[in-house]
Amino acid sequence: MKKIADRASEIFPLKQAPLVHCITNDVSIETVANTLLYINAQPIMTNDVREFSELFKHTSSLLLNLGSLSKEKESALLMAAKKAKAKKKPFVLDIVGVTSAPIAFYLSQQLEKYKPNILKGNVSELRAFCGLKVSGRGVDSSEFDQTEEGMEELVKALKQQDSSITYLATGKKDLIVSKDETWVMENGVEKLQQFTGSGDLLGALIAALLGEGFDNLSAAIFALSYLNICGEHANKKLTSSNGLADFRHETLNQLSLLSVTNDNWFNQVKGRKQ
Ligand SMILES: Nc1ncnc2c1ncn2[C@@H]1O[C@H](COP(=O)(O)OP(=O)(O)O)[C@@H](O)[C@H]1O
Ligand SMILES: Cc1ncsc1CCOP(=O)(O)O
Numbered sequence: 001m002k003k004i005a006d007r008a009s010e011i012f013p014l015k016q017a018p019l020v021h022c023i024t025n026d027v028s029i030e031t032v033a034n035t036l037l038y039i040n041a042q043p044i045m046t047n048d049v050r051e052f053s054e055l056f057k058h059t060s061s062l063l064l065n066l067g068s069l070s071k072e073k074e075s076a077l078l079m080a081a082k083k084a085k086a087k088k089k090p091f092v093l094d095i096v097g098v099t100s101a102p103i104a105f106y107l108s109q110q111l112e113k114y115k116p117n118i119l120k121g122n123v124s125e126l127r128a129f130c131g132l133k134v135s136g137r138g139v140d141s142s143e144f145d146q147t148e149e150g151m152e153e154l155v156k157a158l159k160q161q162d163s164s165i166t167y168l169a170t171g172k173k174d175l176i177v178s179k180d181e182t183w184v185m186e187n188g189v190e191k192l193q194q195f196t197g198s199g200d201l202l203g204a205l206i207a208a209l210l211g212e213g214f215d216n217l218s219a220a221i222f223a224l225s226y227l228n229i230c231g232e233h234a235n236k237k238l239t240s241s242n243g244l245a246d247f248r249h250e251t252l253n254q255l256s257l258l259s260v261t262n263d264n265w266f267n268q269v270k271g272r273k274q
């Protein structure tokens with residue numbers, strides 16, 4: 001952790017302004033694009049497969065998000081994943097909604113075969129992905145899926161998935177499972193669950209770090225910790241007259257501020273390797 005912490009102060013804002021191609025959902029698309037700009041990455045939100053050949057010559061990484069699916073988006077997601085594998089372009093797969101959307105679930109299984117660097121979702125989505133019993137519905141996770149036994153069961157199931165992929169399950173505690181290492185991370189505040197797109201923008205942060213050249217595990221740990229510590233700082237700034245929209249606004253503000261005002265932000269990370 002000490003070695004990682006030494007590098008953390010220099011990560012944000014990103015030095016190389018990676019261009020991140022995002023195929024994401026209609027709900028949080030603007031938040032995702034702005035998130036990338038706030039950390040000095042560049043977003044391009046393109047679903048049109050006719051543009052992919054040219055676009056892939058210029059992009060640093062790719063984000064695929066299964067929220068608000070359509071037939072057209074399904075084809076774009078499959079085509080982008082296929083191209084990413086062929087061109088060795090790093091990509092994140094965010095399996096939004098697989099808990100209760102059978103088409104998204106089937107698509108997540110197909111897309112996994114193209115070997116995303118990171119496959120992420122909330123704890124309920126990752127449980128559904130692994131075929132475990134779930135209480136979560138829609139796109140949100142359930143606290144009943146996050147008991148100690150439930151989390152242990154999920155770690156075991158993730159360890160049996162594809163060992164070339166790093167899996168991230170988010171919630172009160174976050175699990176990162178890669179071939180050789182399992183991490184349990186504990187930053188963040190509950191309010192992060194109460195604005196739509198917090199998971200989606202995390203996917204974009206990870207994709208940006210992959211585009212900047214970070215390895216899978218470092219990209220997951222740095223992006224997750226940065227977002228969650230931004231949320232903690234935002235929460236501290238709120239008074240009783242602030243609502244959840246202010247929390248959202250301040251968390252997004254912190255994406256461009258935290259690294260500048262707290263160059264030792266990584267010392268605030270709570271997490272451990274199992
Ligand atoms: N109860 C919680 N306490 C602290 N942090 C949380 C909590 N729930 C979610 N988070 C954090 O919020 C971010 C989004 O996670 P989550 O809400 O699980 O994703 P999604 O929006 O995809 O459902 C993650 O960084 C996660 O660690
Ligand atoms: C509400 C909603 N419906 C389809 S996609 C979406 C946004 C999901 O965002 P997140 O996964 O970050 O909660």
Ligand SMILES: [Mg+2]
Pocket residue numbers: 094096121122139199200
């Ligand atoms: Mg999500």
